[in-house]
Amino acid sequence: MKDKKLEVSAIENGTVIDHIPANVLFKVISILNLDKIDKQITFGTNLISKKLGKKAIIKLSDTFFIDKEINKIALVAPQAKLNIIRDYSVVEKRIVEVPEEIIGIAKCMNPKCITNNERIVTRFQVISKSNVKLKCHYCEKITDQDHIEIV
Amino acid sequence: MINNKSLVSITDYSKEEYLRILQLADEFEKNPQPGLLKDKVVATLFFEPSTRTRLSFESAVLKLGGKVIGFSDSSSSSVTKGETLYDTIKIVSNYCDLIVMRHPLEGTARFASEVTNIPVVNAGDGANQHPTQTLLDLYSIQKTQGTLDNLTIMMVGDLKYGRTVHSLLMAMTQFQTTFHFISPDELKMPEEYKYYLNQLGLKYTEQKDFGANVKDADIIYMTRVQKERFSDPIEYERTKNAYVLKNKMLDGTKETMKVLHPLPRVNEIDQDVDSSPKAYYFTQALNGVFVRQAIIASILGLK
Numbered sequence: 285m286k287d288k289k290l291e292v293s294a295i296e297n298g299t300v301i302d303h304i305p306a307n308v309l310f311k312v313i314s315i316l317n318l319d320k321i322d323k324q325i326t327f328g329t330n331l332i333s334k335k336l337g338k339k340a341i342i343k344l345s346d347t348f349f350i351d352k353e354i355n356k357i358a359l360v361a362p363q364a365k366l367n368i369i370r371d372y373s374v375v376e377k378r379i380v381e382v383p384e385e386i387i388g389i390a391k392c393m394n395p396k397c398i399t400n401n402e403r404i405v406t407r408f409q410v411i412s413k414s415n416v417k418l419k420c421h422y423c424e425k426i427t428d429q430d431h432i433e434i435v
Numbered sequence: 436m437i438n439n440k441s442l443v444s445i446t447d448y449s450k451e452e453y454l455r456i457l458q459l460a461d462e463f464e465k466n467p468q469p470g471l472l473k474d475k476v477v478a479t480l481f482f483e484p485s486t487r488t489r490l491s492f493e494s495a496v497l498k499l500g501g502k503v504i505g506f507s508d509s510s511s512s513s514v515t516k517g518e519t520l521y522d523t524i525k526i527v528s529n530y531c532d533l534i535v536m537r538h539p540l541e542g543t544a545r546f547a548s549e550v551t552n553i554p555v556v557n558a559g560d561g562a563n564q565h566p567t568q569t570l571l572d573l574y575s576i577q578k579t580q581g582t583l584d585n586l587t588i589m590m591v592g593d594l595k596y597g598r599t600v601h602s603l604l605m606a607m608t609q610f611q612t613t614f615h616f617i618s619p620d621e622l623k624m625p626e627e628y629k630y631y632l633n634q635l636g637l638k639y640t641e642q643k644d645f646g647a648n649v650k651d652a653d654i655i656y657m658t659r660v661q662k663e664r665f666s667d668p669i670e671y672e673r674t675k676n677a678y679v680l681k682n683k684m685l686d687g688t689k690e691t692m693k694v695l696h697p698l699p700r701v702n703e704i705d706q707d708v709d710s711s712p713k714a715y716y717f718t719q720a721l722n723g724v725f726v727r728q729a730i731i732a733s734i735l736g737l738k
């Protein structure tokens with residue numbers, strides 16, 4: 285039988301976000317507001333990965349991110365890698381880094397926090413980057429990696 | 436200088452700022468300076484009832500010659516009409532020079548301080564912070580011990596949920612304090628605070644009863660063990676009496692030792708302690724007025 289490989293198509297210019305844990309693909313899409321951009325997007329999920337077991341990948345044509353923007357996904361996909369593509373070639377590889385401050389992305393796990401009771405943009409200080417821990421700017425309680433919910 | 440700066444969390448102030456407030460409190464205790472707040476209006480917004488704290492703040496403002504507006508529970512405010520906290524703070528800011536705020540939700544004082552240009556003093560936001568209580572605790576400790584440095588403090592009761600012990604611990608870490616934590620297993624001091632003490636190299640012990648350490652204590656800081664915190668009611672029945680401080684238990688303690696309590700007490704300090712010269716909790720409440728005078732005057736840039 286002929287060896288057939290089905291791959292999402294290569295892009296000429298843009299960004300490939302690789303090594304996204306399969307179960308957070310849609311969170312990444314939401315954090316980066318990819319549902320609102322008008323460029324071509326292809327994604328694959330539940331792909332085999334030696335590192336992650338199952339991974340997802342997103343390819344974005346003609347889309348480039350500044351660090352501050354892309355680093356937001358580090359909350360849910362700390363091992364994500366970025367390939368910057370120009371003329372079908374990878375011209376730069378980047379890894380995401382958990383930022384010092386997280387604004388408007390995560391939900392505070394404290395139900396008595398003001399941010400869960402009034403329309404307030406959430407704000408956290410990142411107090412641990414490896415095993416992500418977020419300290420709420422308002423109620424000062426800690427939300428750990430297992431309890432991070434995206435707004 | 437602390438001028439025109441909100442007081443939301445005890446960690447907003449440095450050691451020098453604590454000491455400056457205590458020094459001012461001492462000045463106000465000797466001379467209330469009633470003209471200082473002339474023409475100033477302070478709003479006390481109490482979204483949940485707290486008679487002692489509210490009266491203490493209002494007493495402080497009135498003694499300084501200021502005027503007080505506000506409400507003592509949210510049912511008498513526009514919150515019942517669905518007004519947001521944001522709108523309430525924006526509106527009230529037009530009517531006063533400083534806002535003192537108590538709210539059942541955590542983080543409200545920080546939020547309020549960010550939506551208004553006038554200073555906000557946190558008078559308690561849920562289980563989060565109550566910084567003026569901590570400053571009055573520091574004042575009480577300094578007054579009774581003559582110093583804040585190198586003291587031994589025994590904290591007793593609900594060390595898990597008690598915001599006053601957490602804030603006091605954080606503040607006292609600046610003064611090389613030794614801590615003894617006395618609580619049932621279910622209400623032990625949370626790990627993050629012990630971790631913090633370890634990092635600073637400060638000494639502490641943990642035990643279920645007073646033990647021999649009571650003789651070393653300069654301060655016994657009692658808190659209320661709340662029945663509703665226990666998952667096992669039998670465990671509560673077994674432990675609750677261990678934390679009823681009786682006068683006899685003060686035998687052999689230091690002459691200068693004082694018993695503090697943020698109040699209200701239920702039964703964790705027997706009334707027979709009240710007549711002891713070591714009982715200080717009622718004077719501690721009085722100290723709250725001087726300390727709040729100092730905080731208000733300092734924040735408004737009047738001192």
